[in-house]
Every structure is written in structure tokens, then in C-alpha cells.
Amino acid sequence: MKWVELSVESLPEYVEPLSQVFSRYGQGGVAVEEVGGYNPDEGETPSGDELIVLRTYIPLNSATEERRNQIDLGVRLVAHFSPISVLKEKVVEEEDWEQLWKEHFHVLRIGQRTVVVPSWREYRPMDSDVVVGLDPGMAFGTGHHPTTRMCLELLEELVTPGMDVLDVGCGSAILSIAAAGLGAGSVLGLEIDPVAEEVARSNVRDNDLDGTVKVTLGTLPHADVDTDCYDIAVANISAKIVSELAGELVAAVRPGGTLIVSGVLQDNADGVVQSLTEAGAHVRRRCISGDWVSLVGSVPQP
Secondary structure, eight states: OOEEEEEEOGGGGGGHHHHHHHHHSSSSEEEEEOOOOOOOOGTTTSSSSEEEEEEEEESTTTTHHHHHHHHHHHHHHHHHTTTOOHHHHHHEEEHHHHHHHHOOOEEEEEETTTEEEETSSSOOTTTOOOEEEEEEGGGSSSSSSSSHHHHHHHHHHHTTTTTTEEEETTTSHHHHHHHHHHOSSSEEEEEEEHHHHHHHHHHHHHHTTTTTTEEEESSSSSSOOOOOEEEEEEEEHHHHHHHHHHHHHHHEEEEEEEEEEEEEGGGGGGHHHHHHHHTOEEEEEEETTTTTEEEEEEOOOO
């Protein structure tokens, strides 16, 4: 069988919506290739305006044209918000396609200690590294998107040993795994998408964290989430959903605990701050990367 490779170039902040389109209609995963030109070992980070290349593969058969058209439609819709290259395609042989997409995933260092390592890559960690082994076949939550990157950096700063952490909309479980690696005593990841939930569970198992991280299907309110139960609650979702869940998020955090919310465009940040404030939180910090904002809040002591 022959395969069709479809690829597109995009700014980093549009990687995850495009990845969802590619993942839905492609087959065998989505490859996200980040440009080089900087040295993370020297503390350098990408500037945020470099283009990212996304690739997926579809079998060459009677359904190829329909799948390609669906992906092309998704690319064109996202292109209304940002300059994105036209969809490129080429035909590859079956024996090449699986290895081709895997070649585009590389080790990604985020912050000072967190290192995201695709499951097939070799990496020799430094003593201080927190390694997140990840099979990014579902792509959502790979660390490339600014909102995920900011959440990982904030978790590095805020998680201390023994903390209880809630991860709402955990996706690939990248944040849950990182929190556990940073010393959290227990982590609960909630995910509303059953396919993503299975991916998250698999990644947790592969990191030998079944005893620390629990992933379950659902969102807030949830039977497994009690009030005043967590030292940190993180929600990397969207402004709309965070605003809708503000009351439940704040209620889940212990007095004196911390909220990290992300997936918020700058234009919508004030509305999210208002929702969290009305729910009883104090938003004390805004982290900005490009058009995206992550908010850090606290639940006051009584």
C-alpha cells in the first residue's frame, strides 16, 4: 500500500487545533517538527514566531480524497486566524511512512528541568531533569503550544513534594506526569474525550506512575473531586470552559492553594479573571506568550 503525506506550516499557537484536524482524519498520528536555531541547554528558548511543520499520513485508497478534503477544509478554517501555508502532499511507500512521521518528534526541553521525550527517542537525563515520556500519537498536549509550555513552567515553579494536584482536561496527561515527576504526592487527571483518556492512561503507565497519577473520564463537577481537596488545580482548556467551571475549580482547591488556568487568548483574559474573582479566587499573575495568557490565582484563607 502507498501512503499520502500531508503537511502544513503554522505558527506555534495554532499547532494544537491543526493537530486535532490532522489526528481526526489522518492515520497513525501527527508529527510536529519544531525548528532549531536555539540551544535549550544554554537556557535559550524559541522566540515564538518560528514556523512549525505538522505532518500526517493517510492510506492511498478510495477514501483518500475525502480525508484529504476534510483536512484541507480544517487548514483553511484555521488560516482565517493566522497565516498558514497551503496543504502540501506527496506519496510514500508503506515501508517508509511509519518511520517518517516518527522522525519528526524530538526531545523538547521546557523550563529549567522538564524534558519531554518521545517514547522511541534515546535521552540521557541530567540529575535534575524531570523526564516526561510521551507517545504523542494524539498530538494534543505535546508541549509545543504556548499554553502547555507556560503550564509546565508554572508547575516547575509551584509544585512541591507531597502536593495533591488536579488536572482538568488532561489531554495526553503531559501536565499530570510532569506534576508527579516534580514531586506531587497524588494527581487526578480529568478528560472528557474517551480517546484522549486512553492515550493519557497509556502515557501514565509508560512513565510508571500508576500509583501516583489517576486518569478518569469526565469533567467538573465529578464524584472523585471533593471540595477543599487540592493544593494546585490546573486547567489548560479554553477561556469559555474555564469561565464556566470557575466555581467548581475554586471549590476544589484548599484555602491557600493555587489555580493555574490556561488556553486563554489575551482578548478573553479579563472575562476569565472576572469569573475566577466572582468564584472567590484572587488572580495574582498573568503570564503571556504571543497571543496567549496563563493565569495564576490563589484561594484565600478564611
